Amino acid sequence: MARDGGLADRLRELEKLHASLRAMTATLDLGELVRTVLEAIKSVTTPEGLSLLLYDSEREELVFSASETLCEQTLVGRPAGAVGDPASNGGRLAVAIQRDDHSLGILELRERWDGLPFEDADRARAEAVAGELAATLDPATIAHDADALQSAFARVAAAVPSHSTLLMLHDQGGRELVFSSSRMLRPGVIDGVRLRKDQGIAGWVASHRETVIVDDVAADPRHDPTLGRRTGLVARTMICVPLIHRGALLGVIQVINKVGGARFTPDEVRLVESLASQAAIAIAHAQLYHQVELASLTDDLTGLGNTRRFNAVLTATLGRGGPVSLLVLDLDELKSIVDSYGHLVGSRAIATVGRLIAERVRPGDMAARFGGDEFVVVLPATPRAVAAQVAERIRAAIASCNQPDGMDIDISTLTASIGVATFPDDAANPAELFRAADRALYRVKFAGKNAVGLFAA
Numbered sequence: 001m002a003r004d005g006g007l008a009d010r011l012r013e014l015e016k017l018h019a020s021l022r023a024m025t026a027t028l029d030l031g032e033l034v035r036t037v038l039e040a041i042k043s044v045t046t047p048e049g050l051s052l053l054l055y056d057s058e059r060e061e062l063v064f065s066a067s068e069t070l071c072e073q074t075l076v077g078r079p080a081g082a083v084g085d086p087a088s089n090g091g092r093l094a095v096a097i098q099r100d101d102h103s104l105g106i107l108e109l110r111e112r113w114d115g116l117p118f119e120d121a122d123r124a125r126a127e128a129v130a131g132e133l134a135a136t137l138d139p140a141t142i143a144h145d146a147d148a149l150q151s152a153f154a155r156v157a158a159a160v161p162s163h164s165t166l167l168m169l170h171d172q173g174g175r176e177l178v179f180s181s182s183r184m185l186r187p188g189v190i191d192g193v194r195l196r197k198d199q200g201i202a203g204w205v206a207s208h209r210e211t212v213i214v215d216d217v218a219a220d221p222r223h224d225p226t227l228g229r230r231t232g233l234v235a236r237t238m239i240c241v242p243l244i245h246r247g248a249l250l251g252v253i254q255v256i257n258k259v260g261g262a263r264f265t266p267d268e269v270r271l272v273e274s275l276a277s278q279a280a281i282a283i284a285h286a287q288l289y290h291q292v293e294l295a296s297l298t299d300d301l302t303g304l305g306n307t308r309r310f311n312a313v314l315t316a317t318l319g320r321g322g323p324v325s326l327l328v329l330d331l332d333e334l335k336s337i338v339d340s341y342g343h344l345v346g347s348r349a350i351a352t353v354g355r356l357i358a359e360r361v362r363p364g365d366m367a368a369r370f371g372g373d374e375f376v377v378v379l380p381a382t383p384r385a386v387a388a389q390v391a392e393r394i395r396a397a398i399a400s401c402n403q404p405d406g407m408d409i410d411i412s413t414l415t416a417s418i419g420v421a422t423f424p425d426d427a428a429n430p431a432e433l434f435r436a437a438d439r440a441l442y443r444v445k446f447a448g449k450n451a452v453g454l455f456a457a
Contacts, residue, residue: 158260302354305368325387
């Protein structure tokens, strides 16, 4: 029987592994892929925390691209009837707590940690824990003993990890006392945080490109406790695996603390390594796709977006609702500069203007070269008055620029005229919004140039 159970466990692990591998190869979106990798790791381990760090080779840093940490809450005094009868279905498992044929209550688990249905082996482990609880719990005092209650829930989590556990006990008067403990992985706590390539255990793994299994993190000299203070998760045990594809370091996967306090098993380490190997291939493909896609949406001269990207972003931004403002910018006197100094200087001047615009837009804004010497800037969640301020900063920067980047040539005559229009006040769709901002621009042109104009119907 033990061999049959072991074989069944192995088959389940393989099924989960294959399902995870299929999910990884089903997308080229890097953000979705990173989240899929974390879900795959959760399916083969029961961690209190996990993260995927991508390697920024230009800055030689690791960046937390996705992370999750365990958040646990214990409640006392849930309404009676919250716990079901001893039974089980796909998402719920309930067993009786009995002492000498006398019912003390019911232990119920909901949503197995890996998302799969509860099985006979889970029921057997839950019944064993219920037997231990029956021998040690005192219904008369448990409501006032937080440590004993927490210990009971920890024993349950170690035996059958699940997202929530409910414990219903009968006191001496026959009344029901219901307690619950919910466990969930909270995403994004440290997403975007950067580490030096040599910082912490993850940094060591990135530098040495070797898997590390740590059974006592606090005693490991490579451990950096800084992030633990930020997440509230104290690392005790850890699997840390490098993501490598064709000799290139792509990142690191960290799996922290097995639920229930046990050590990670060799089988779990091998499964994480297998997933990491496949994840590295999928991430490399996704990054390559992203680079190609980005190139197709980027203006070569300025590094800003191109017309294709502008059209896509404007449509999507308006779809989320207003206010959305649009700047349309046209350079003044560029032709005279080209006539005097040639097209190379004209191109360098356009590239310099692109840099000045990029430096003055805000996070979340999108600037693009629309063609020739015309630029556009999409300003999400921005009313007309704020858009005018952004436009004025850009205009003033261009007017103050006397030389193109890398050239000792006078281009102080170069200025910009900018038109501003706002959705939905001035237009109902992307085409109307562009026409409104363009009309505002040409009013500035005819009125003397080098100014910001607001659309007026």
